[in-house]
Amino acid sequence: MSMTRTVRFFIAQLARALPVVAALAAMLAGGPARAQEYVKVENVPREQLPAPQFVGAAYGFIMIALLVYVIVVARRLARTRGDIAELRTRVERLAGPGDRR
Amino acid sequence: MSTVGRGFAIAVIAAIAGFLVVPLLIVSAPVEPVMGVVQKIFYFHVPCAIMMFLSTFVAAAGSLSYLFKGAERGDRLAHAAGELGVLFGACVLVTGPLWGRKAWGVWWQWDARLTSSLLLFLILNGYLLARRYGGPAGKKLAAALSLFAAVDVPLVYKSVDIWRTVHPQTTVVPSLDPAMRPAFWASFALITLVWGILLTLRLRLEDARATVEELQLMVDDLAQDS
Numbered sequence: 228m229s230m231t232r233t234v235r236f237f238i239a240q241l242a243r244a245l246p247v248v249a250a251l252a253a254m255l256a257g258g259p260a261r262a263q264e265y266v267k268v269e270n271v272p273r274e275q276l277p278a279p280q281f282v283g284a285a286y287g288f289i290m291i292a293l294l295v296y297v298i299v300v301a302r303r304l305a306r307t308r309g310d311i312a313e314l315r316t317r318v319e320r321l322a323g324p325g326d327r328r
Numbered sequence: 329m330s331t332v333g334r335g336f337a338i339a340v341i342a343a344i345a346g347f348l349v350v351p352l353l354i355v356s357a358p359v360e361p362v363m364g365v366v367q368k369i370f371y372f373h374v375p376c377a378i379m380m381f382l383s384t385f386v387a388a389a390g391s392l393s394y395l396f397k398g399a400e401r402g403d404r405l406a407h408a409a410g411e412l413g414v415l416f417g418a419c420v421l422v423t424g425p426l427w428g429r430k431a432w433g434v435w436w437q438w439d440a441r442l443t444s445s446l447l448l449f450l451i452l453n454g455y456l457l458a459r460r461y462g463g464p465a466g467k468k469l470a471a472a473l474s475l476f477a478a479v480d481v482p483l484v485y486k487s488v489d490i491w492r493t494v495h496p497q498t499t500v501v502p503s504l505d506p507a508m509r510p511a512f513w514a515s516f517a518l519i520t521l522v523w524g525i526l527l528t529l530r531l532r533l534e535d536a537r538a539t540v541e542e543l544q545l546m547v548d549d550l551a552q553d554s
Contacts, residue, residue: 278364278366281366281430282369284426285373285422285427286351288422288426289372290347292418296526297529301529304529304532308536311543314543314544314546314547317547318543318550321551321554
């Protein structure tokens with residue numbers, strides 16, 4: 228008996244909560260149901276994108292990319308040449324004055 | 329200054345002059361009636377794409393000589409060219425979507441040309457990653473990857489003719505309006521010159537690194553002897 232009462236109570240609570248759950252689900256799904264047909268709208272403003280900004284961004288990117296690359300390679304080259312000079316000095320010191328490798 | 333050094337200096341001066349002159353030619357070139365001003369991205373976008381292709385072919389040629397003849401110089405050339413392929417690929421993949429956003433209304437389309445270009449860029453990146461992190465076999469693995477990249481180049485080029493795509497076809501450059509040609513060819517010459525300068529500079533770095541390795545071995549030998 229007690230079991231039946233518990234089940235009935237549970238079903239009643241579930242029925243009471245159902246509209247709230249449905250409303251929440253609708254909210255999460257994006258509010259009211261979407262239109263199922265397309266309607267013609269007059270005088271909608273066309274999206275205007277400023278072309279010179281796109282052209283400027285494209286050229287700007289290329290210039291910056293090339294410049295950064297040149298700087299990076301030049302720095303790496305300078306560092307490597309520094310390493311060569313240091314290693315040559317070490318070779319000369321280790322080999323002695325008579326040994327020309 | 330040596331003859332090579334003098335030639336390099338002249339090339340650098342010519343490139344700097346080019347960066348001052350070419351934008352003026354592009355500005356004075358006629359505006360394309362359908363796309364408008366944004367079409368002017370074409371003058372750098374296409375030469376950068378061609379340099380990406382050229383870099384890929386040079387990397388593949390260097391890799392072939394390394395794989396089949398064991399030429400270290402070929403491997404160094406391939407490394408330098410592979411890096412330039414990534415650089416110019418990045419320029420293509422940034423300028424293209426900027427153009428597309430205005431012309432097509434979207435930044436990106438998964439069509440044949442764009443997808444195969446992205447694939448080429450990723451393979452070239454894979455080449456550099458394999459070299460860096462591939463361990464002892466990394467150089468050979470990378471060399472094989474660069475051959476795959478070279479196979480992708482004709483696919484990228486012909487993709488617009490084979491498949492239906494939003495990208496302009498390969499007939500655009502040959503059929504270019506005569507008034508637009510000076511700007512395009514000047515831009516192409518400038519980008520090619522810059523590519524040559526960068527390749528020379530990058531190759532010098534690779535040669536210098538090889539010298540460091542040789543000297544390091546020499547120092548190790550001498551230290552063991554003494």
